[in-house]
Each structure stands twice: as C-alpha cells, then as structure tokens.
Amino acid sequence: MAEYFQPSYYVTGLPRTRGAWLAHYLDKVTDSCEHEVGLRLMQGDKLTYRSSYGQKHVGVVDSSFPIWCKMVWDKSLPIVIINRNPLEVIDSLKKEFPSGIGNAFPYMYGEIVAEALLQLEGVKLLFNNVLEVDYDDMEDRMEDIVSHIGVPKHRFNKSEFEYMNRFKITVHPEKYLRLLDSGNISGRAALLFG
Numbered sequence: 419m420a421e422y423f424q425p426s427y428y429v430t431g432l433p434r435t436r437g438a439w440l441a442h443y444l445d446k447v448t449d450s451c452e453h454e455v456g457l458r459l460m461q462g463d464k465l466t467y468r469s470s471y472g473q474k475h476v477g478v479v480d481s482s483f484p485i486w487c488k489m490v491w492d493k494s495l496p497i498v499i500i501n502r503n504p505l506e507v508i509d510s511l512k513k514e515f516p517s518g519i520g521n522a523f524p525y526m527y528g529e530i531v532a533e534a535l536l537q538l539e540g541v542k543l544l545f546n547n548v549l550e551v552d553y554d555d556m557e558d559r560m561e562d563i564v565s566h567i568g569v570p571k572h573r574f575n576k577s578e579f580e581y582m583n584r585f586k587i588t589v590h591p592e593k594y595l596r597l598l599d600s601g602n603i604s605g606r607a608a609l610l611f612g
Contacts, residue, residue, distance in 0.1 A: 427567035430483035431500030434510035441479035448475035456482035484537030502553035
C-alpha cells in the first residue's frame with residue numbers, strides 16, 4: 419500500500435470532460451498534477467499531508483473525486499468543477515464504449531451520468547471554494563482556472579497553452595478493463611473514472 423500527498427487543489431467533473439489533457443497541462447504550470455488518483459485510493463492507497471513533499475501546488479484531476487471527496491481534510495481547498503452537457507457526455511461514452519463495459523451497458527449510461535451529477539452537487543455543498551467552468555468555455559477560462567487553484571499569474575503561458583491545446587490526450591480503454599479485472603470496482607463505477 420502506497421501513500422500519496424494531500425493535494426492543494428482538485429479538478430473534477432463528469433467523465434469525458436478532457437480530464438487527462440487538463441491534468442497534463444496543469445502538471446506543466448504547477449509543481450505536479452496527477453490524473454485519477456481515485457484509482458489508487460480504490461485499491462487501498464492513502465492520502466498523506468503534502469507538507470512532507472515540500473511542494474506548493476500539487477493537484478489532482480479526477481472525475482471520480484465526488485466518490486472519495488470526504489477523505490479530503492481541508493474543505494477550503496480550491497475545487498474546479500468542469501460542467502458538460504450530460505447528453506454530450508452520454509454520447510461520448512457511447513462512442514468510447516459502444517458495447518458497454520463490465521456490467522454497465524450503453525442503455526445505462528444516462529442513469530450513471532445522473533448519479534454522477536448528484537455526486538457533483540454534493541461536492542458543491544461540501545467545499546466552500548468552488549469554481550465552476552462550462553466545458554465549452556474551458557479554453558477561454560484557463561487563466562481563471564489556473565488563478566483559482568493558486569498558481570501565480572506569471573506561470574500561465576498563453577502560447578504554451580495554445581500549443582498544448584492542439585493535442586488530444588486519451589486514456590486507453592484497457593485502463594477500465596484492468597480496473598474491472600482487479601475485482602473491486604463495477605463497470606458502472608469504472609465509467610466514473612474517465
């Protein structure tokens with residue numbers, strides 16, 4: 419069992435909201451940013467205080483954050499929620515997983531997304547430093563996102579952002595299958611780790 423830092427900010431939202439790309443970008447402008455820490459937490463790893471790591475801006479981008487957000491000690495930490503139209507999320511899930519995954523079939527995607535929306539509402543109630551950004555406005559509001567999580571303005575480089583934004587970063591579907599094979603997560607839950 420490994421122990422991971424207690425991050426200084428979190429970014430979450432429904433699955434299929436460019437989380438992998440956002441984690442990659444934030445890793446460049448902050449001290450460190452991890453994608454999908456929840457996968458390791460589901461397997462028994464623990465969060466520890468970040469002070470022992472000596473880094474100021476260490477973060478997590480994870481669509482499963484609403485599932486494990488109660489593990490976060492400091493409820494005043496900055497949270498960014500990326501809001502995307504649920505129907506677009508369902509369409510994206512159907513394109514990515516047309517046959518379903520595990521015991522979650524495509525006709526269940528709407529129910530899974532509705533459940534995830536309720537969990538996101540819980541995050542809004544639990545934390546008091548939340549910035550909500552619409553998926554379609556993410557590029558225009560990147561400076562707001564970086565500022566909200568506490569990164570100094572001089573670390574936001576518009577030209578580097580525009581360059582990186584040209585690339586699509588995807589998370590391979592085999593990740594979901596490995597998660598299912600581990601036996602401690604259902605297909606329904608695996609879709610929330612996207």
